[in-house]
Amino acid sequence: MKMKLLLVLFLIATFLNVGEAHAVNQENKQSTSKIVTWDTPAWQQKNNSFSVWIRESGQKTWKELYVYNVKNGEQKEQDVPTDAAMVNVDFSGTAEFKVTYNKEKIKDYEIRPSAYGINAKKTEGKTLTFSLTQNNKAPLKPTIMVNGSWSEGNLHILSNTPENDAPSQNAANVYVINPGDPFPLYLPTGKDTYYFKPGEHELPKGMWVELDLEETVQLEKFDLVQQLTDSQWFAKGPQRFVIEAKERKDDPYVKVYDGYENNKEGTVTDLLSNVNARYVKLVLLGNTGSSHYVMTSLASEFKLYKKGDDSTNIAKGKAVNGAFPSYSNMTDGNDSTHYISSTGYGNWHAGEAFYISQSDTSVYLAPGSLVKGSISADDLSNITIKGRGIMYGGDLLRPRNYAEGRSGAIWITRSTNSKVEGITLIDYPMWSVVMNFTDQTSIKNINFFGSMVNADGIHLSGSKNAQVSGVFIRTTDDNFVIYHYGESSNITVKDSIFWADNARPILLGLGDTPNATIDKVNFENIYILNQRGVWDLNKYNGAIQIWATGGNKISNIAFKNIHIDEFEAPGDSMLFQIKTDEMAAGIAPGSVSNVSFNNIIYRGKLPRKSLISGVDDSHNVSGIVFNRFKINNTLLSSTNMKQFIEFKGKYSDIKFK
Numbered sequence: 001m002k003m004k005l006l007l008v009l010f011l012i013a014t015f016l017n018v019g020e021a022h023a024v025n026q027e028n029k030q031s032t033s034k035i036v037t038w039d040t041p042a043w044q045q046k047n048n049s050f051s052v053w054i055r056e057s058g059q060k061t062w063k064e065l066y067v068y069n070v071k072n073g074e075q076k077e078q079d080v081p082t083d084a085a086m087v088n089v090d091f092s093g094t095a096e097f098k099v100t101y102n103k104e105k106i107k108d109y110e111i112r113p114s115a116y117g118i119n120a121k122k123t124e125g126k127t128l129t130f131s132l133t134q135n136n137k138a139p140l141k142p143t144i145m146v147n148g149s150w151s152e153g154n155l156h157i158l159s160n161t162p163e164n165d166a167p168s169q170n171a172a173n174v175y176v177i178n179p180g181d182p183f184p185l186y187l188p189t190g191k192d193t194y195y196f197k198p199g200e201h202e203l204p205k206g207m208w209v210e211l212d213l214e215e216t217v218q219l220e221k222f223d224l225v226q227q228l229t230d231s232q233w234f235a236k237g238p239q240r241f242v243i244e245a246k247e248r249k250d251d252p253y254v255k256v257y258d259g260y261e262n263n264k265e266g267t268v269t270d271l272l273s274n275v276n277a278r279y280v281k282l283v284l285l286g287n288t289g290s291s292h293y294v295m296t297s298l299a300s301e302f303k304l305y306k307k308g309d310d311s312t313n314i315a316k317g318k319a320v321n322g323a324f325p326s327y328s329n330m331t332d333g334n335d336s337t338h339y340i341s342s343t344g345y346g347n348w349h350a351g352e353a354f355y356i357s358q359s360d361t362s363v364y365l366a367p368g369s370l371v372k373g374s375i376s377a378d379d380l381s382n383i384t385i386k387g388r389g390i391m392y393g394g395d396l397l398r399p400r401n402y403a404e405g406r407s408g409a410i411w412i413t414r415s416t417n418s419k420v421e422g423i424t425l426i427d428y429p430m431w432s433v434v435m436n437f438t439d440q441t442s443i444k445n446i447n448f449f450g451s452m453v454n455a456d457g458i459h460l461s462g463s464k465n466a467q468v469s470g471v472f473i474r475t476t477d478d479n480f481v482i483y484h485y486g487e488s489s490n491i492t493v494k495d496s497i498f499w500a501d502n503a504r505p506i507l508l509g510l511g512d513t514p515n516a517t518i519d520k521v522n523f524e525n526i527y528i529l530n531q532r533g534v535w536d537l538n539k540y541n542g543a544i545q546i547w548a549t550g551g552n553k554i555s556n557i558a559f560k561n562i563h564i565d566e567f568e569a570p571g572d573s574m575l576f577q578i579k580t581d582e583m584a585a586g587i588a589p590g591s592v593s594n595v596s597f598n599n600i601i602y603r604g605k606l607p608r609k610s611l612i613s614g615v616d617d618s619h620n621v622s623g624i625v626f627n628r629f630k631i632n633n634t635l636l637s638s639t640n641m642k643q644f645i646e647f648k649g650k651y652s653d654i655k656f657k
Contacts, residue, residue, distance in 0.1 A: 033057060033093025036162045038367035038388070040066040041200050045394075045426070047085040049103050050155045057094040057131060065089055071394075071427050071451035072151055073476050075502040075534045081451035082151035084474075088424060088447075090162045090367075090388065094133045099155060101126050101146050110145045113497065113527035114603060115563040118142055136161050138495030139445055141472040143529065150501075150530070150568050158447045158472055160422060163388065167193050167364050174364075177201065182252065185210075186321060186357045193362040196369040196389060203373030206242075206283035207297045207350035209322040209330045209339065211304070211315055216247050218307040219275040222257070224268040224282070225301035225335050234298045234347065237289015238262045241299075245277035253281055263288055280304065280315070282330070284339075286351025292405040295397065297350035300338050302330045323355035324378040342414050343437055346378035349407040349430070352396050356383055365389025365423050374407040374428075379414045386421035393428035403454055406430040413437050420446055431456040432475070437486055441466040450475035457498075462486025462516065474499035474529075482518055484511030484552045484590075489519040499529040501568075504545045508557065512550035512587045520556045528564040533572050537608065542577040548590025548619075549583045557595045566604020575602055575631075575644075578621050579613040589619035596625040603632060606644075614650035621650070627657040 033056045047069035053062035065087040073081035089095075105125040111118045120130040132140050139160045146153035169176050175191040177183060179199030185208060187194070226239050240260045244253035256275045262268060284297035304315040319331040322339070324346045329337040340347055346355070356363070356377040362384040365371055369389030374396065377383045396407045406429040412418050413434065419442035425432050429452045435441045436459055448457045448471070457473035460466050461483040468491075473479040479498040482488050498505035505528050508518055533541035543564055548554045567573040580589045591614075614620035629636040631644060637656045 036090035041370045045069045050085045051100045052087050053098040055096050070449040073451040075453045084154040086156040088158050090160045092134050096131050099128045107147050112143045112529045112565050114565050138470050141497050160445050195364045198368030201371045203354035205352050206285045207323045208283045209319050209327045211280045211318045212320045213278050216278045219272045220307040221271055221305040223303040227300040235287045235289040235291035235293040235296045237287035238265050239287050240285040242283050244281040245275055246279050284350055292402045295349045295351035298347050300335050341378035345413040352407040375410050377412045381416040383412055383418040390424045392426050398429045408432050430454050431459050434459040437462040439464050443468045445470035448473040464489050466491045468493040469495045471496045476501045477503045478507045479505045481507045484516035484550050485513050486516050491521045494524040497527045500531050502534045506544045509547035510583050516552050518554045522558045524560045526562045530568050531573050532569050542574040544576040546578045548580045548592050551588040552590040555593045560598040562600045564602040570605040570607040573607040575610045577611040580615050580619045589615040591619050592621045594623040597629050598627045600629040609646045611646050612651050613648035616650050622652045625655045
């Protein structure tokens with residue numbers, strides 16, 4: 001009897017650890033097949049063009065999956081995005097899928113990557129059925145394209161393997177957040193994990209600093225010193241801000257001053273009315289300037305004066321916490337210091353960012369959670385963001401003219417041992433995942449959709465020792481980027497799918513920061529589903545673009561097992577560009593050496609010629625090796641290379657195997 005009770009308790013605990021997901025196990029107990037689905041918030045982004053069902057191989061009962069609507073588009077028409085469909089599901093072993101296209105009969109279809117070799121059976125004119133056997137190291141993420149469509153007729157099936165390391169809601173270190181719960185800006189003592197339960201959540205916003213005055217006083221006046229630096233990223237505009245206060249630590253903060261529409265530059269001085277407080281919080285929320293960097297915040301000093309003494313700054317030295325480590329500058333008594341992260345990235349989108357403010361912090365998005373907003377972490381280590389939930393950026397600032405002033409999804413900069421895993425990012429208007437100036441970074445099994453100019457996928461500029469695997473990226477702009485922002489080396493990208501509707505799936509280079517070499521970057525088992533140039537087709541183009549600038553070197557770059565499907569518009573597309581010319585007037589050229597292509601295949605109509613172009617002997621392209629590079633059934637060789645590649649300027653040591 002005791003053994004039976006222990007078995008029951010074990011099974012209950014196992015189920016609870018899955019959260020609110022639903023696990024369906026195959027009846028054959030010898031099989032390792034497993035399907036995990038979850039309830040989805042009834043939000044406004046459902047797509048009705050497709051219906052999708054899943055079941056374990058050989059079973060009779062189908063489980064219907066929720067079909068999300070995701071946006072894609074064109075750079076020249078980014079204000080009129082188009083729709084596509086997406087499903088998320090976890091499974092292991094073999095699963096059967098049934099897909100019905102509800103809009104019309106399926107005249108023809110294509111399933112990409114073609115290298116997957118998926119064979120579907122069409123029934124009743126509108127339905128496809130097929131099986132997928134999961135790859136545990138590189139979860140399958142196929143796309144069905146119906147009736148020649150590159151948008152509305154697209155269904156993205158984004159799978160993952162079932163989670164085996166989800167945190168327990170009941171663990172002592174976990175802070176559980178239900179939809180609508182108040183959200184702490186920093187975790188209480190003993191907690192290190194934010195756990196977002198299924199349902200809709202909205203992240204708080206603003207670059208904040210908290211003060212402990214050590215006793216309750218009646219506040220009468222404040223000064224906010226807005227002295228700005230000359231950095232181009234910091235808009236020369238008055239700061240938007242609010243001041244909140246409370247008497248006791250466990251009380252909720254109450255807004256005591258609203259400076260959101262502040263239009264005064266320099267130092268803002270104003271009165272506070274009947275404010276008794278020990279704890280005070282200043283929240284910076286962007287600026288009211290004319291620059292497109294309207295979400296940027298920067299300030300120098302925050303001063304407080306109690307009633308009856310308007311000359312003694314009682315805030316000096318009283319900052320106890322903040323959005324990033326330099327928060328103490330806000331109360332150090334020095335108007336010449338600034339509340340700024342070491343890279344400035346933390347200030348860039350302060351008006352829309354939620355800041356992780358402590359190292360060794362995890363954020364878990366449970367299956368079925370939908371988290372709206374943007375996450376930033378600067379000058380911290382051991383940050384983890386993972387789960388099966390969705391981050392949504394469709395409510396963030398979007399107008400075209402704000403360009404880089406718009407916000408991305410996850411920006412973790414100047415960090416060590418940080419990782420992002422398993423989640424899906426939808427409709428962010430800026431670079432989605434930026435992990436620049438980091439070391440020992442891991443990005444694994446995440447999915448992206450973006451529909452605007454600047455809606456890039458992953459940035460790893462100035463980073464070292466990074467691993468990217470199992471990602472799916474479909475954006476209107478570049479998918480994977482390493483700029484010349486700092487020394488970048490030892491980066492591996494593998495088992496991933498890239499789809500750049502109007503840009504480059506892989507971009508290495510660009511920038512004029514000195515000593516910003518890019519070295520030892522490896523790409524392996526990559527599927528490129530589309531690439532299309534825009535604006536200047538000779539300058540900004542290529543499924544792979546390597547463009548050394550700013551006097552910098554790019555070297556030891558390897559591409560292995562790269563599968564490229566036919567481009568939507570071959571006449572606007574290229575397979576690769578390797579070049580060293582200046583990206584803009586006054587920016588010096590660079591140099592490229594030791595690039596290898598091993599087992600590359602493109603299937604489809606011929607695109608524009610690829611390009612190898614060096615400027616001079618000091619800024620040349622050298623040491624390019626092509627080993628089994630095939631364009632359809634043609635193996636690239638020294639005898640036919642000029643049919644497919646344009647050679648310009650200074651280049652040397654081009655080899656074919």
